Amino acid sequence: MDATQTKEMYTEEFLINMGPQHPSTHGVLSLELKLDGETIRNCTPHIGYLHRSMEKIAENRTFTQFIPFTDRLDYVASMNNNLGYVMAVEKLLNLEISERAKYIRVIIAELNRIASHLIATGTFAQDLGAFATPLFYCFREREKIVEIFDQICGNRLTYNYMRIGGVLADLSGEIIEKIKEFIEYMRPKVDDYDELITYNVIFLARSKHIGVLSKEMAINYSVTGPNLRGSGVKWDLRKDEPYLVYDKLEFDIPVGENGDAWDRYKVRIEEMRQSLRIIEQAIESLPQGEVTVRVGRILKPSASETYFRTENPRGELGFYIVGDGSVYPYRLKIRSPSFSNLAVLPELVKGIKVADIVCVLGSFDVLMGEIDR
């Protein structure tokens, strides 16, 4: 090619649509990517493909009727969503639940946290090319948790287990034994993931120094959960604003160093170990007693408003409820963690290669059910 030909050539930016039907976008997320060769110049996420108008539906449902709908927000961590919602309503009603119910809620929420992190781990490894094996290993472990949930509430995905004033059913001795067995079963499995995925050279090369989220940016974009802790900010609502019985239990908050994709992944792996620790302690100190406080069939909170937030596997889940003295909430606002976490994505992917966007998105572990609501 001589000099005149090069002069006549021109390049332009190239626009591609990634999703909504793309296997690596974890649901129906559509990313509009502006590419310069293989380098991403701009990224615009388009959301709303899974919009079901949850917040408006809540205005026409009683407080108990809305619990099954919270299952469908973050459908891989339904128990944690149930928990956040019922605790917000209990705060609105000034209701104190029994001690046993509190412990049961902690056990169940932490089991679901492990299940959720297992999916995050498996799909992240799958996104980076570890085809099928780690994903199936993670689903094998998740199956044990799902079986326990199936026995206590009767469903395998949308549990509808938490109730205003307690939980649906007590944990029987058999189930407690099963949970204890699961803890023993799960501990070596987490070490297996470390050997199989975490310190694998290819995995490290793909995920280290990719999508570095600085502390300041994470706080400015109100990123929460393992993504925030991966950036080195020690913020966990279970420690900093303890609810239920988390203040009586001993556990550490794992934090990352650089805030890259690997750190976010590593925090999730460590959180699984900590969750196992929490469940073990909670089972040991599980008190006897009733699991539900009797509340009337018709709940009529006074005309007041409340906000309550809990630590979900993906970050802070907040419910803002305004009551107007009737059986329906006047307004219910859901602050979902994935929505805020996704907002920082365009900042992180500018300037990286198009193959790495899958890595960054996978490390954020966003879930569309919760973003669109």
Next chain:
Amino acid sequence: MIKYSKNFVIGIWSLIKGLAVTIKYCFRPAVTLQYPTQKRPMSDCYRGLVGLHPEKCIVCYQCVKMCPTACLAITHKLEDKKKTLETFKYNMELCCFCGLCEQVCPADAIVMTKIYEISVYDRKKLDINLLDDKKYDEWTHTTIK
């Protein structure tokens, strides 16, 4: 060159470490079920299709009021100042299998069955008359609680 060969060795070592984990599970019994031929036993409280014991029903309308998706519909008639069921319709298309109707029923008339293989070719079959004894004959291959 040294860096290249070092990377090569580390890569092989990492591969062996990973393979050690997978080979370990190679000789353990399989955890998968061959679904259509093998079936997992259902848990006692499994929430499948809604079933009804019509003789127990006291027509209190609690289940209709509680259903979040309004999939149940009842009509009644008065006989000697006593309410009796006339129709009990269940729209399976809308049902979200939350189990709130079973929980709220004071007479234990409405129950969640263990039927879970519930696909049909005709959409009209999803509108179920719960008073019909043969309502779930379509799905005889699963057990009814």
